[in-house]
Amino acid sequence: MNGAESLVKTLLDSGVEVCFANPGTSEMHFVAALDRHPEMRCILCLFEGGVSGAADGYYRMSxxxxxxxxxxxxxxxxxxxxLHNARKAQSxxxxxxxxxxxxxxxxxxxxKGDTVGISQTISHWTRVSGDATLVASDGAAAVQAARSNNGQIATLILPANTAWEDAAAAVVAVTPPPLRRPRLADVQAAARALRQPGAALMVDGAALYSDLGQVAARIARASGCTLMAPFFSARSRRGAGSLRMQRLAYEVDTNVGILADKSVLVLCGTQRPTAFFAYPGKPSLPESPDCRVIELCSIDMDYAWTLAEIARELAAEGDLPETAFQPLDLPALPSGAMSLEKVGQAIAHLMPEDTVVVNEAITSGQPVGLPMVGARGHDVLVTMGGAIGQCLPAAVGAAVACPDRKVLALSGDGSAMYTLQSLWTMAREGLDVCIVIFANRTYKILHGELVNVGVANxxxxxxxxxxxxxxxxxxxxxxxGHGVAAVRAVTADEFVTAFAGAMARRGPYLIEVVC
Amino acid sequence: MNGAESLVKTLLDSGVEVCFANPGTSEMHFVAALDRHPEMRCILCLFEGGVSGAADGYYRMSxxxxxxxxxxxxxxxxxxxxLHNARKAQSxxxxxxxxxxxxxxxxxxxxKGDTVGISQTISHWTRVSGDATLVASDGAAAVQAARSNNGQIATLILPANTAWEDAAAAVVAVTPPPLRRPRLADVQAAARALRQPGAALMVDGAALYSDLGQVAARIARASGCTLMAPFFSARSRRGAGSLRMQRLAYEVDTNVGILADKSVLVLCGTQRPTAFFAYPGKPSLPESPDCRVIELCSIDMDYAWTLAEIARELAAEGDLPETAFQPLDLPALPSGAMSLEKVGQAIAHLMPEDTVVVNEAITSGQPVGLPMVGARGHDVLVTMGGAIGQCLPAAVGAAVACPDRKVLALSGDGSAMYTLQSLWTMAREGLDVCIVIFANRTYKILHGELVNVGVANxxxxxxxxxxxxxxxxxxxxxxxGHGVAAVRAVTADEFVTAFAGAMARRGPYLIEVVC
Structure with missing residues (x-):
């Protein structure tokens, strides 16, 4: 057994069963080893941005x-x-x-290039396998690192000779070390602070899509605090049956208003809210100067334990009232001229339960998203690191992770152009993805940002x-051209017809919305 | 004047007149400053790989x-x-x-990301502008750095506030420091070595496309040595009227044969030949163990001076004989079934004088290139760093640099998919590029590399x-879809018709060769 094979076996034995790939000429032994193990599902992306974005979407949904x-x-x-987006998503x-x-x-x-240097600028963990006999244990350590601290980027650099030389047996990755926890006294103090008037608890991570959210909601009910969520989150449950939370907005000015009356902001499993960018004369931080921000538990720590301890301290128990959850509220099907609101209405009306919505519609996202608030329950993935071109790759990964769920990719045209090659992978793998491209034919957000910095003409x-x-x-x-069937919608009626058709079929289908 | 404007004026005053761009939300003040200076030609690429590849092609041709x-x-x-490719091309x-x-x-x-870290993994020169009043002088230093050592990657990181705060006046970049030179005694010794039986002189850089090549050819004639060129070169003159040189091949085995009888190899303005990759049981270096390799002058040094000194030492003067140059030798127009050789014949027959050929046809490159040896004189740019996806962007840059010359982009389908967004920029800018895609529908080179490492089935x-x-x-x-007219050629006759049409028109035109 050579090093490459010892790595493939190590990955499989450690529970890694999907490999998103764009191999080059230096990876031939690894490719050959993958070929001897068809139980590893290899998925080709025609550009490496498709590879990393797919791995991100796959982790978020699986x-x-x-x-x-x-x-x-x-x-x-x-x-x-x-990888930057994945890192920010804790994938x-x-x-x-x-x-x-x-x-x-x-x-x-x-x-020849600086493989270690570029890896270290983005990975939490980087290792060069120095010897074929170490490849298996290095691979196991990489898997462990990727699973540590609620999800990390681990990069194993495999010199070609360590892949082809004689190796040791496969190794099974051990369980990651326990997550760090805040001091219990700090948790208890934060719990008390949540009882103050104007207190808010901001959560993130699994609290936005799993039952853990109910622990947070019980805390809010018991303490009287406001339950909040960040604007960007790696995965969040929305629509009917999801927990109601107050979400921050994209614009710092709006967030200044949202947080104006908050006296205490307890952060549990989330990062401190900050402006997306600095602007002349605008604050970097949105909270009032009088607000006490308690950074209790960061997203790489044990926020589930922390929420449970806060709940215990506050005796936050029992069933939540119906009003804690979003009711089903389907808008009527629209007709007439095209508008982004009508696209949102049609999607909300027609989208099946448990759709995975990968949303990189940028400026189109808000008007489209508003009518979707009362849609059937669905999960939403957004671009976490602000690097556009994440939507189509992440939709690939989400569809691989959830073969029985419809995936809906909502993308701006500027964003989609970054990684359009992912369309081919959707066709190749027969992934059940409906892609809606908002073709406003401009980087519209840049026009807005230019106004933000004071340029009028x-x-x-x-x-x-x-x-x-x-x-x-x-x-x-x-x-x-990528092998994906597609249609253009210029009116709301055309969009309704196209989207209804997309929901009724399986496999990739693209709708260009001229807006 | 703010920092951004001081930078734009500095670039213009220093002779930088083209900006390949894909701006984001943090560059708004720089964008606004560019907008106030329409004499800077801003060219939008819909993906940043298109930006850097275009700047590479532009430098090589201008x-x-x-x-x-x-x-x-x-x-x-x-x-x-x-940028990796551009660095290897000395752009x-x-x-x-x-x-x-x-x-x-x-x-x-x-x-937020590691801007300095990622820049330093690829740039020769990285600086963060720390203050708006320094932006102009930092910009001038960046231009100087980019022009130093025969071409470098210089990266100036511009924090948004240094762009919007009050700045100093524009600065004109000063001339780079003189190029390093080898010791004269070493040059003279190398010149003497070239007189030995079995000696070879390998040149690169401007010696492959300018009159400097004639200095090298005179040296070869005076010393009796073989004049050689590397397989990969940033720009080389080919076809009728170009200097004949012995070029190395891609495969290390072939190069072992080419260099087997060489007793001395003097390198002037070029890197030491090395295998593209290491393979089990094959050498990293192609020359014979008995060959003395004299690394006289690297590509970032003053190889023009060095060649002149060698010529002086050898009294290498006078006109070169006609046999030193490639004669015009146009193949007949092909017909019948498609083959790569026939594509090369048709191109050679029809391509006008001074075409710029950007060649990333990979495995298709050799059979297509062979009939082009006697074509009308043309320049060839190839991917220097082995990172595919360079062809279409570099064709954009070459066409911007040479608006009066036809640009011919020859690309494998796998390579072209990496940066296909460049097609749109060709259409937007009306660039006179004919794109030939060799659609063999596989990463054919990887099949070959897999055989190279010993995998048969x-x-x-x-x-x-x-x-x-x-x-x-x-x-x-x-x-x-990108706004570029296109046609598919399945037979040689169809290709001849399509290519003749492409040569007769201006503006981008794509031919898909099914091969």
Whole structure:
């Protein structure tokens, strides 16, 4: 058994069963080893950004670590942006990056690059396997690292000779070390603080999509505090039956208003709210200067235990009232001219229970999302690191994780163009994804940000850098080029027909919304 | 004047007149400043890999430094692979990477990332502008760095507040320091060594496309040595009127044969030949153990001076004989069934003088290139760092640099899929690029590499990771989706018709060769 095979067996024995891949010429022994183990599901993406984004979406919906197979430095570079998003989403991923044979690295070959350097700029854990006999234990350590601290990016760099030389037996990854916990006294103090007038508890992570949310809701009921959620979250349950929480907004000005009357903000399993960017004359932090922010438990700590301890301290028990949950409230089917609100109404009306909505609609997201509040229960994944091009890859991963659920990818046209190659993987794997492209033919958010920094009138260079016109993109042709059936919707009626058709079929289907 | 404007004026005053851009939300002040200076040509690419690859192609064909505008860490990550290629091509580029306002960096906002770390893994020069009053001088230093050592990657990180705060006046970049030179005694010794039987001189850089090559050819004639060129070179003149040199091959085994009888190999302006990868049982270095390799002058040194000194030492003067140059030798137009050789014949027959050929046809490159040896004189750019997805972006940059020359992009389908968004920029800018996609529907080179490492029979996972079938990509639809006219050629006759039409028109046009 060579090193590559010892790694494949280690991954399989450790419960890693999916490998999103775009192999290059330095990974041939690993490829050969994967070929001898068809029980590992290898999924080809035609660009590495598709690989890393798919692993992110897969983890969010399955809680399981996938492997990625990436080519040495530049290939990893292509995966970087969606690894950034995955890192911010706390997704566990094991990247296997091939490298030159260790003895070859002293020569200046074309593909030689700083594999360790680029990995360390984004991974929580990086290791170069120094010897074939260590590959199995290094692989097991990578899986453990990916599962640690509620999910991490672990990158194992595999010099080609460690892949082809004789190796040791496969190793099973051991359980990660226990999650760090806050001091009990701090938990109890935070619980008391939640009883103050104007107190709020902000939660994140599994509290937004699992029963853990009910613990938080009971705490809110027992203490009288406001239960809050961040604007961006890796996964959250929405629609009928989901817990009602006050969500922060994207704009810092809005958040200043939302938090104006808060005297205490206890953070449990979430990061401190901060402005997406700094703007001249606007604050970086949205809370009032009088608000006490208690950073009790970060997202990489044991927030489930922490919430349970707060609940115990507050004697927060019992069933929640019906009013704690969002009721079903389906809008009527729209008709007439196109609008983003009508797209949201049609989606809400037609979308089946348990749809996974991957939302990178950016500026279109809010008007589309509003009518979806009372839709059938669904999960929402959003781009966590602000790096666009995450939607289509994450939809691939979510569909692989949840083959029995409909996946709905909502993307701006600018975002979708970053990683449009994922359409092909959807077709190849027969993934049940409906893709809605909001073709406003501009980076609309940039127009807004330019106003935010005080620029009112724009000229040629702004238009040349912001707008995707002359020519317009033809998303129907782009989808068909990737082997995905597609249709364009110019009116609300056309969208209703197209979306109803998409919900009735299986497999990828793209709708271009001209808006 | 704010920092952003001081930077734009500094770039313009320093002779940087093109900015390949994909701005994000942190670059708004720089965008606004660009908008006030329409004399800077801003060219939008719909993915950052298109940005960096275009700047590479632009430098190779113009010798001029372009600016890129890239979003903080993930945006730079997307540009990474083609920056790797540009670095290996010795292309000078100034990257402007926006970042958060410096005071905002202490907060964990979604887009916060290791901007310095990722820049340093690929750039020769990285600086964070610490204060608005320093932005102009930092920008000038970046331009100088990009022009130093025969071309470098310089990255200026611009925190948003240094862009919007009050700045100093623009600064003009000063001339780079003189290039390093080898010791004269070493040059003279190398010149003497070239007189030995079995000696070879390997050159690169401008010696492959400018009159400097004639200096090298005179040296070869005077000393009796073999004049050689590396397999990969950033730019080389080929076809009728170009200097004949012995080029190395891609495969290390072939190069072992080519170099078997060489007793001395003098390297001037080029890197030591090395195998693309290491393979079990094959050497990393192709020369014979008896060969003395003299690394006289690296590519970042003053190889023009060095060649002139060698010529002086050898009294290598006078006109070169006609046999030193490649004669015109146009193949007949092919017909009948499709083959790669016939594609090369048709291209060679029809391609106009001074075409810029950007060649990333990978496994298709050799059979297509062979009939092109005697074509009309043309320049060839190849991917220097082995990171695929360089062809279409570099064709954009080459066409911007040479608006009066036809650009011919030859790409494998796997490579072209990496950065297909560049097609849109070709359409937007009306660039005169003919794109030929070799649609063999597989990463064919990987099949070969797998054989190289000793795997004969492949199974499901290899086929699932190597082959782009089920579904096949439709390049005509993909091109049309980006606003580029396209046609599919299944026979040689169809290719001849399509290519003749492409040569007769201006503007982008794509031909899918089913092969």
């Amino acid at each position: 809680g399981r670590v996938a492997a990625t197979l990436l080519h040495l430095a530049p290939g990893f570079g292509n995966a970087f942006a969606n 566990g991923i094991v990247n296997v990056m091939g490298d030159h044979a260790s003895y070859h690295l002293k020569h200046e070959s074309p593909l 724009v000229g040629r260079n702004v238009n040349r850098m912001f707008d995707m016109v002359e020519p317009t993109l033809d998303w129907v042709a782009l989808a068909q | 010798g001029r430094v372009a600016a890129t505008l890239l979003h903080l860490a993930p945006g730079f990550g997307n540009a990474f692979a083609n 000078g580029i100034v990257n402007v990477m926006g970042d958060h306002a410096s005071y905002h960096l202490k907060h964990e906002s979604p887009l 492949v199974g499901r996972n290899v086929n699932r990771m190597f082959d782009m079938v089920e579904p096949t990509l439709d390049w005509v639809a993909l091109a049309q």
